[in-house]
Amino acid sequence: MAYEPVLLARVGKADSTSIEGYRRDGGYETLARALKDMTGEQVTDVVKGAGLRGRGGAGFPTGLKWTFLPKGHPGPIYLCVNVDESEPCTFNNRILVEKDPHQVLEGIILACYAFKATTAYFYIRYEYGTGMRAMQSAIDEAYAAGFLGKNILGSGYSLDVFVHRGAGAYICGEETGLIESLEGKRAWPRIKPPFPAIEGAFRKPTIVNNPETLANVVQILKRGADWFKSIGVPPDPKNPRDAGSYGPKLYCISGHVNNPGVVELPLGVTVRQLINEHGGGVWKGKKAKGCIPGGNSMGLMTEAEFDTPLDFNGPGRVGCLGLGTGAVTVFDEDTSIVDVLYNLCRFFQHESCGQCTPCREGTGWMFKIMKRFQSGQGRREDLAVLEEVADKIGIMPGTTICGLADGAGWPVKTAIRKFRPEFEKYIQDGTASKSKPLPMAAH
C-alpha cells in the first residue's frame, strides 16, 4: 500500500504558505483543541507516548528531552528551533519551512505550550532566505490571527516567536553552538553538562528542536499516538535500549540519481527502495558504487549494503554513524572514492569551529593528506594515519567537546575500511585524479 504523505501533504498546493490556506486544511485546529482541552503535561505525555525521536540527526526521544527541563522553573524557558540545516545534501527542513511554515509554527506553539516556554527563537541559516521570509510572514499572520502573542485563543497562554538569521556556519547546527550564536557570540559549542535543558540560551532552560520534529508533533496531536506508532519500525526486541523508529520521515535523495528530491516515507525504508522507487534509479543507466546514508557525517555505505533499512538503527549495523538527517547521496560506479573523500574532508576542515585541538588540527590534517592523495602523491601509510586520526577524534573517544569531529572522522574511516582496494589501486597507479573537485563557495 502506498504511503500517503502527511508532513508534506500541503507542499505543492497553491497557497501552502498562507494562513488562510493552512486553516482551510484544518490548520491550527489541533492547537485550539490542545489549548482548550489539554494541559502542557498532557501534550508532553502524548508526544512521549508516541515514541517520537528527534529528526535532527541524533534521534533523541523528543518527549523525554522535554521532561529534562527543571520542574516548576519560574521561567523564562526558551525553545530554539534549529533550522541551521547545514549538512550537505539535506533539505527536508527547507521544504517544510519554505512551503508549509504554518505547520512548523503550529508545532512550535504546541511544543512551547507543552513545556511552558514563553519565547521561541527560530534560528535559520543565512542561506535560507526564502525560508526566513516565509516563516516571518507566517509569524506575522499568526500574530494577527491571535495564535501568537498574549493570551493565545483566550487560553491565558502567551508566546512570542522571533526569527534569528544565522551567518552561515555548519557548527551552528550543534545545539549549544546555535545557542552561543543566538546570544551573539562565536558559535563555539559549550561544554556539557550543563545541558541546554538546564542551562541554555541566556543561561535559562532551553529546548532545541528540529522543524521536522515539530511538524511531527502537530501530526501526533492531530492523529493520535497510535496512528504515529502504526508507522515505522518497532523496537528491536533483542535490544532493550532501542526506542523504536516510529513515524514518517522526510528523506532527501540527491547525487547521481535520475530524480532527486524530498520524499516522505515511513521510517525503515531501505536505501535500495529509496533510490529505485523514489529517486528514479541511478542516472545514465549506471550502477551505484555507494552512498552517504544520512548527511556527510554519517559515513559511507557500499552498494552491497543498500538493503539496510533507514531507521534509527539500520545504518549503525553497517558501520555508519546513524540515520542522521536521512539525506541519501548516491554516487555512481564511475565516481572516484578518493574524490568523494577529498570533498568530504574539505568540508569538515572548512567547517570545524577550531575550538578543540584534535578536531581543529585533525580535520586539517586529513584534508591535507587527501589533497596530496588526489595529486597522486598518496602513500600506503597515509591510510593508517587517516584511519587512526579519524578514530581518535570526537566526542565518542572523549577528545572533543561536540560531535563534529565524530562526523568528520566517520566518512574517512568508513571509506577506507569499505573501499580500501580502490585507495590502494589509486596509490599504486600514482596518477592524479582526472576529475576536478567540485567548487565550494569561497570563504
Place this chain on the structure above:
Amino acid sequence: MATVYVNDTPVDIGDEKLNCVQAAEKAGILIPHYCYHPALSVVASCRMCLVEVGDKKPDGTIAMQPKVVPGCQTPVKDGTVIITRSPKAKDAQERTLESLLLNHPLDCPVCDKAGECSLQDYSFGYGKAESRMNDEKKTPPNKPDIGPNINLFTDRCIMCSRCVRFTREVAGTAELHITHRGDHAEIDVFPGEPLDNKLSTNVVDLCPVGALASKDFLYTQRVWNLKTVDSVCPGCSTGCSIHLDGNKGVIYRLRPRANPKAQGHFMCDEGRLGYHYANAAERLREPIVRGPHGWSAVGHREAVQKTQQGFNEYSLRSITGVWGVLSPFMTVEEAYLLASWIRDFGKEARLVMGPVPVEGQDDHYPKDRRGNEVPGASKFTIRAEKCPNRKGVEAILEHFSGSVVGFDAFLASLQKGQVKAAILAGGYVPTGKGHWFPAEAVPHLDQVPFLVVHETFKSPLSEKAHVVFPAATWAEKEGTFLNHKGLAQAIHWISTPPGESRTDGQVYLDLLGRTGLMRAQQLRKEIAEKIPTLSQLTTGHLGTNGVLPGETPPAQSPKQKIPVH
C-alpha cells in the same frame, strides 16, 4: 574530609571545590594543560589535560569512566580516582601534542619562549619524538603591530585562547578575538583597535608558547641565561609579587608571580616596564662630596665619615635642626636604620615622611569596552599611590616619633632656614614627570648648612647637597615592603649597585657604626622585637607569598620552585 586518589596517591582535599588539574597539583602531579588557567574561565578546548577518571565506591571497587575526560573541566569529589598516565590518557595526550605540532613552525632556535615553553616541556614529557605529518604547514603572517607592547607570531599559536579570555575577563577591554575557523583560525585585533590597555603584557605570560612576545624583552636574552629571584614591584602600593629576571647585573624583565595575598596572577604594564632606569648608564656610581674646590668623588668610608662629622657638629649646635627625611620607597629595614641613626642624636631630632606620590584614582579592572569600571568584584587594581612601602615606613616613623609627620613640616622649616643638617633618603623611581623634590623649594636648600642626599641620578637635589650617596634601586637590595593592606613581602637583589655604590641599608648601617653587612633577615627580627605593630617580621622569614598582619610568619623561607602556570 574528601579524599581523591591521583595515580593511587590519596590526597585530602578538605572541602575545597577543585578540578582534576588542581587536585593532582595537590598530590604533586602535573596534569599538562594549556587553555586552563586558574584566573580565567574554563573552556576545556586544548584537550591537553585528558585523563581517565573514575569513582572509588565505599566497598573499594573502582568504576572508571569509559572515555578520557578533560581534567580542567572535571570536578573532583570524595572518592574520585584520577589516572594521569594510563595508556588511554597517555595516548590522548600524545595525540594532542602531535596535533598541536602539525602546524607549529618549530622555530625554537629563534623563539623568545624557548626554554620556558610549555609546548617544548610537554612535548618532551608527554609527546612523541616523531611527527607523521609530511605535508606543508600553514604559515599565517605574523602581526608585529598587534599592540604597542606586544608582538604576535601567529604561526606559533596553539589557539588556547588564554589571551582572548584575559582581555575579556580580566582587562575587560576585549581587544583580542579569534578570526576565521578551524585550522585557519588566528588571534587578531579589530582594525585600528590595537591591544593597548594597562594590563596588555600579561598575555605574554599567559601565552604557553612563543606566539605573544613582549616587545620590551624580544630578542634580548635566552631565558636559560637569566637568573630569577622573587621580588615585589615598586610601582604602586598594590605590591605585585614578581619574578625579577636578570643576567650579569642587568635586569631584563619583570614577570608577575602568582600570589593570592597580593595581586593574584597579573601585573600592570607600567610596573612591568618601569625597571629600565635601574639599568641606565647615567646612574650615580660613587659617593661625591662638595669640598672647597668643588665636587669630588670619594670612597664610601670617607663619605660616611663626612656625614657623621657633619651631623655630629650640627646636632650639638641645634638638635631641632637635624632632619631625617624618609621615603616611601625605602624598605622597612632601611627606614628603621636611618630612623635609629637620627634618633640617636636626640629626642628633638626630626623625622618626617618624604612626599608620597599619588596619581589619579585607584584603577580597577575589569573595565567595559568603553573603559568604564565594571561595578562588582575587581580582579585587578592599579593603585593611585605610586610607591611600594608607605605603610612600612609609617610604622617605623610611628615607633620613633609617635606619629607620622608629613613632608610639609620639612618644607616649612626649610623656608624659615631652620634646617641645619638633613639627610634625604631616595629610592624614588623616576617617572619622567619631574623630580620628586618640589622645584620651588630647591633654592631654599642653599640655606641648609649640611645636606646629605641619596640619589639614583644627578638631580637638582644632588646639586645642592654636601654629600651625595648613590642610591641603590629596589632590584639591588634585600628588604621588606608592606603593601596597601600591610602584606609584608621580601624583596631580593638580582644585580649589584653600580660602581662604588652600596645599598642604602649598608650606608645607614655604617652611619650607625654597626659592623658587618646588612642582613635583612636578622634586621627583621630586631625590628619586630622593638616594634610590636610589625609582628609580620617576627621570624625574619616572610615565605614566598608574604605575611599579612596577624598571620603567623613561617619559621623559614621555602626553596623557590618555578611555577607551573
